[in-house]
Amino acid sequence: MTVTLREVAAAAGVSIKTVSNVINGYAHISARTREAVEKAVADLGYQPNLSARGLRSGRTGAIGLVIPDLKNPYFAELAGSVMRAASQHGLAVFVEQTGGDRAQELAVLASPRMRMADGILFSVTGLDQADAATVAFPVTTVLLGERIFGAGADHVTMKNVEAARAATEHLIELGRSRIVALGARPHEVSGSAGLRLRGYREALEAAGIPFRDELVVDATPWHRADGARAVRELLAAGTGFDAVFAFNDTLAFGAMRALGDAGLGVPRDVAIIGFDDVDEARYSMPALTSIDPGRDEIAETAVRLLAARIGGDSTEPFVLHEAAFRIVTRESTGG
Known part of the structure; x- marks a missing residue:
């Protein structure tokens, strides 16, 4: 009954x-x-009967989380953090994946399913700043990530430039000077790769270390296989390096496998730091030093802002929130 x-x-x-x-x-x-x-x-x-509640109040008690790819550990763990935060506000969460494709992001925003949500948390990777004036959100939306700022929504992101600079400085403090920027996209400016490359360059410049094009490596789309392939190509080309700043942890895991296959020790021969501090980082061999970008803070802040807008409790101007980060030092850099 x-x-x-x-x-x-x-x-x-x-x-x-x-x-x-x-x-x-x-x-x-x-x-x-x-x-x-x-x-x-x-x-x-x-x-609760969500259908009946929705008919009475115009609300369903459900929000949408739009992310690129649940196979990416960062987004899988972000989804978990969002669900935990949403439960504290009495909200359920359904997840949509876009593959980071611009057309699919627009299709998801236009889908009837999104109009059934009370609000959306939207992690944008395909759309860019040129879309800020024209993109239409079907319901109350909070943006996540590094794109389409000023698009008529609250925005929660991370300190990519500062965190990347700190990661590179960590390697420099270990005495490493030929540091690979693994996952860089040299022509990207506003996305995660572009911002992390900027932080990397700032750290080198501050330390008086020359920026070397051959150490800036595109490893799209940031999976383990891409990290392993890129490092194997560097080794095959005879490119000398003594450290790797991987732009996410999965790239770092692939890089460590390629170095191990080549008989190189981490951190003895090559020190490695990743970015995202996913759960696997503490269990890899060796355990991976990584940047914790404030994933739980991002989730909790985004859900709080969205819930306040949905409930009519907030009529304040849209806000931009940047989560705090920290370096979690482990074995891959000698911790």
């Missing part, structure tokens, strides 16, 4: 309206009342 709001209210000793307020995440509920209602919901196994 389906459990009703009336049954939950009776079990908690409160009104049906109070139960509804708790389930819908209203803030002005005492901790004692909220705890009683949540216990009754859990004990009875109550499941």
